Structures are given as structure tokens and as C-alpha cells.
Amino acid sequence: MTELFASNLNIIVKRWPIVAAAIKNQTINELDAHLINGRNQTISVNGIQLSSRHDRIAEAQLFIKTLPSKSHQVTVYGVGMGDVPSLLIENPHYARIEVCILNLAVFALLLCYTDQREWLSHPNVTLYEQAGKTLSFPYIAITPELNLVSNENAIIRDLIVFELNRQYANQKHLNNERVESRFKANIKNIENDPSANLLIKRYNKPQCFVIASGPTLEDHYDYLFKQQQLPDSIRPLMIAADTALRGLVSHGIYPDIVISIDINIRLDHFAIEATDNISLVYFPKLAPEVIEQWKGKKYCAYSKHKQYDALANYYPKLRLYTNGSVIHPIIDLAIYLGAYEISMFGCDFCYAKNKTHTFWPDGSLGPKIKNAKHWILNGRGKRVPTDLNFRGYLRSLENYIKTKPNVRFYQSSLEGARIQGTQFKDFNR
Numbered sequence: 001m002t003e004l005f006a007s008n009l010n011i012i013v014k015r016w017p018i019v020a021a022a023i024k025n026q027t028i029n030e031l032d033a034h035l036i037n038g039r040n041q042t043i044s045v046n047g048i049q050l051s052s053r054h055d056r057i058a059e060a061q062l063f064i065k066t067l068p069s070k071s072h073q074v075t076v077y078g079v080g081m082g083d084v085p086s087l088l089i090e091n092p093h094y095a096r097i098e099v100c101i102l103n104l105a106v107f108a109l110l111l112c113y114t115d116q117r118e119w120l121s122h123p124n125v126t127l128y129e130q131a132g133k134t135l136s137f138p139y140i141a142i143t144p145e146l147n148l149v150s151n152e153n154a155i156i157r158d159l160i161v162f163e164l165n166r167q168y169a170n171q172k173h174l175n176n177e178r179v180e181s182r183f184k185a186n187i188k189n190i191e192n193d194p195s196a197n198l199l200i201k202r203y204n205k206p207q208c209f210v211i212a213s214g215p216t217l218e219d220h221y222d223y224l225f226k227q228q229q230l231p232d233s234i235r236p237l238m239i240a241a242d243t244a245l246r247g248l249v250s251h252g253i254y255p256d257i258v259i260s261i262d263i264n265i266r267l268d269h270f271a272i273e274a275t276d277n278i279s280l281v282y283f284p285k286l287a288p289e290v291i292e293q294w295k296g297k298k299y300c301a302y303s304k305h306k307q308y309d310a311l312a313n314y315y316p317k318l319r320l321y322t323n324g325s326v327i328h329p330i331i332d333l334a335i336y337l338g339a340y341e342i343s344m345f346g347c348d349f350c351y352a353k354n355k356t357h358t359f360w361p362d363g364s365l366g367p368k369i370k371n372a373k374h375w376i377l378n379g380r381g382k383r384v385p386t387d388l389n390f391r392g393y394l395r396s397l398e399n400y401i402k403t404k405p406n407v408r409f410y411q412s413s414l415e416g417a418r419i420q421g422t423q424f425k426d427f428n429r
Helices: 003-015 017-024 056-065 083-088 104-113 117-121 143-147 151-173 177-185 187-192 196-201 215-228 242-250 288-293 306-314 327-336 388-402
Strands: 033-037 041-045 073-077 096-100 125-128 139-141 207-211 237-241 257-260 279-282 298-303 318-320 341-345 374-377 383-386 408-411
Touching: 003 017, 003 104, 003 117, 017 104, 041 104, 056 083, 073 083, 083 096, 083 117, 117 125, 139 143, 139 151, 143 151, 151 374, 151 388, 177 187, 187 288, 187 298, 196 279, 196 298, 196 318, 196 327, 207 215, 207 327, 215 237, 215 242, 215 341, 237 242, 237 327, 242 257, 257 327, 279 288, 298 306, 298 327, 318 327, 327 341, 327 388, 374 388, 383 388
Parallel strands: 073 096, 073 139, 096 125, 207 237, 207 341, 237 257, 257 279, 279 298, 298 318, 341 408
Antiparallel strands: 033 041, 374 383
8 A cells, every 4th residue: 555545544534444454454456447637637547537538626616516505414425536525624614524434445445645634633524434224414425436446335325316217207207209199098987997096895804015126036936836826815915016917827827916017018018818817907008908908807006206286186096105216106006905915926026047027038128138247135135136216216215115114025035136125035946
């Protein structure tokens, strides 16, 4: 290590000895790092620049301008080249500045080659070795470091990315002509089909199996088939996602309820001929031909998103939580129907086993393995490829689970994404 590293670390040892110990344990030799020269110097780590090479101060000022004007404290996720905390300490307005390291090895590298002593010494600064699992507001995220986070900080990375994209995603759904057109096409179905809250007259079981079409579903077909053969009085309620149905039916498994909410789902995604005894719960984004050809009972529901407010005023229906994934309203419906023990099958949020889905060939439902540019941690703590939207769906589910302390949640596989707030249960044992 360098003299600069020793000087920087000396301050950290005195102020935050636990953080210092963690930094000392880092090895930086595995990082592909080098200097980048422009009008300013910056460091590139694994192909990612820690800051602008043209005007680092202007970039840091842009970050700081995103803060609410009356903020007296701020959390900084990542350090970059240290420019943001260096500017923050110059403004006495910020009485508390919390800096969360997103990758200890990258931070150790920074300490080796740059002088960070001024902000590290400032009494208003507190340094944390990890970012925790809850987003603190207001905050600044040093965006290059979101691509360099260590495994321990994957959750906070996902929450930050979700927040950065939330306004855009919400706006995209509002005033969507295709959605409005689909609503109009389904008016007759909305008028004729009862609200999904009537399902409570048919189903009221303490246990529910939530079945999605993730790759690990195939590991549990035999178990689910055997469970379905149990007497109705002891058999768990089974609610499946639309894209899981064909795989289930091909193994002789017929869920009690199927939920479908996506505008892109087509008739050929279903085993319609096998739906006589299966209830359909749909959002009116679903293609009308699916609803009209469904053989079993049909129930309408809405998302809690304001996109559905106008419909709800004229045609009131049960409103279910959703934030992009069909898994969300399945779980919300299960709890509405009285379930307090929920077991998830195929709810992977990643491409476990190098597949996108069970039953469906790669790319047939949209995502392709070769296009996956992101990762998530599975139940074994290993990185597994995924897509950005799946990460958002997972974190939304985890936030939902936090609001249901009286419900027990189980995940059935360690190969899928680790879901905070759940326990692993080996159903095949």
C-alpha cells in the first residue's frame, strides 16, 4: 500500500475503527484499474470511470443540486473520486453527511492514489462500511459505483435504480393509448364479470402456493402434483401466474386460480382447453379473446395504480397491489383470501439454471439469456444473471412483505433470487 493510503487510513482508524479493519482486509490487485486523463484525472475500474474526466467539480455540483433545498443532512451512496463529500463539507448547511461505501476494494484503491483526508476529517461526516438495506432520504447516488457494488450492497443498488426509474415508469403507464384502447375493448367483460373479492366465498384457506414460471418451477412439478391429490380440506390453495399454466397442465396440475395482468399476454400463452375448473382473475389490460374463451369462472380486478382510478369510479372492483410483476397481485389476493402462510414456486426473478422460464423456450416470452446485463444474488449468495425490471419487481415484493408481519413467506429454491423476508423450505425433502 502507498503513503497516501496510510495517511487516509490513519484518519479512518481513529474515527471509525470497524470501517478501517474492513478496508485493511481488501485486496485491490484483482481490480482492473488505471488512470484516465482529460481536463481532469479520474480512475477507471473494470471499465467504469469513477467520475467525469472533463469537469469533476461541475459533475459533483450537479449531484448536489438534486438535493431538496432545505436538507440539513444527506446520505451519499458511493464515493467516486471523493468530489461530492469534498464539496458538501464546504457548505455549513449540511450538518450531517453520511457516506456509505458501496465497494470496499474500490474505496481502498481510491485511498491508495488520492488524498481524501479533508472530508474524512470533517466532523459532520460519518463513514459506513456498508449501505444497509433501507434507502435513506435525501440521498446522492454516485452513479458509476452502482455498476461496481459488492454483493453486500446489491439491495441498496437495486433500490436506488428503482427510485431513479420510478417517475419515468409511472409516467409511461399514464395516458398510454394502447392501454386505454384495451380498457375500452374490455368494457363488456368488465360489466359482466364479478369483482375478484367474491372469490372469498369460494376460497378461504390458511396456506397458499404462489406459482410463477421461473426456471426452478420445474423442480417442484412432482411435489405440486402430489399436493393437488390431497383432500380439499387439507390441500393448499394454488394460485398461478398466466405463463405458468401450460407447464403445470402438461404435468397434470390444475391450479385453483390463474391471474393475468399483462397487455402482451396472448391466447396461445394459455392452455385454454384445460380451464373448465380454473378461475381466472384478470386486469382489463388482458386481451379480450383470452377472457371470452376462458372456460372457467372469470373475475375482474384492478391494480391500485391511478391508471385504474377512472374505471374504478364507474365499475368498482377489488384492487390489488402490483408493481410490474404478476407475482405481486397473486400474493396480495392470497392474503385477501385469508392465507397467512405463503409458499412461492418459480418466483425466481432471475435466470436460474441458465434459463429464462420453465416450459418456455429462451426468448419466447421476451427475455433472452444472452441479453442479460445485470445480476442478482441467489439463495446461495451467488451472482445470477437477470434483467433490470426483474430486480425492481423483487425489491417491490420485499417492500410489500415488510408490510405483512403476520404472514409467513417461504421460498422453495435456493437457485432463485434471495427474497428478503422469506425463509427457505425444502419441499422436495
